[in-house]
Amino acid sequence: MPRVPNYERVAADIRRQIEAGELKPGDELPSTRKLQEHYGVGNNAVYMAVTLLTREGLIEGHQGKARYVVDRS
């Protein structure tokens, strides 16, 4: 097994982009498809990653639309 799971890698990279300001509050995240292609992982890995980030309050999902970076003070 990878020492670091795909879903952690993906979550960590998105987290980094948010903290670095590359992704700002209100910004849309790339779609699941794009993330899969970008990171070379499957849908479940992306799903796990965004689920964790959602539980952490960093992003919000909106069915039918997109996921957005949350404006947390």
Place this chain on the structure above:
Amino acid sequence: MPRVPNYERVAADIRRQIEAGELKPGDELPSTRKLQEHYGVGNNAVYMAVTLLTREGLIEGHQGKARYVVDRS
């Protein structure tokens, strides 16, 4: 889709058992298989559930062994 996802149902039920003292610190959780059969769900739903509980610090997983209820003061 169900208003309440399977993985939330499973996580919520295990959480309840821990908080009710039916599962005590140090106790083993049923295996993934048992949980699948008990709740009538697939492995991913169980995996998501225990991943959430692990992130919440309620349980700990030990590869090759079992998952244990954490003794949190």
Place this chain on the structure above:
DNA sequence: CCACATTTGTCCGTATGTATC
């Protein structure tokens, strides 16, 4: 309003790696 495409959210079955007994 209806049809369609897109996207999120969820689920399943299956498979592999690794750790323990």
Place this chain on the structure above:
DNA sequence: AGATACATACGGACAAATGTG
């Protein structure tokens, strides 16, 4: 060596919401 169990991953599928025409 073998059985068992956790941890992870993939691909495929369908529901629900949204947007567009």
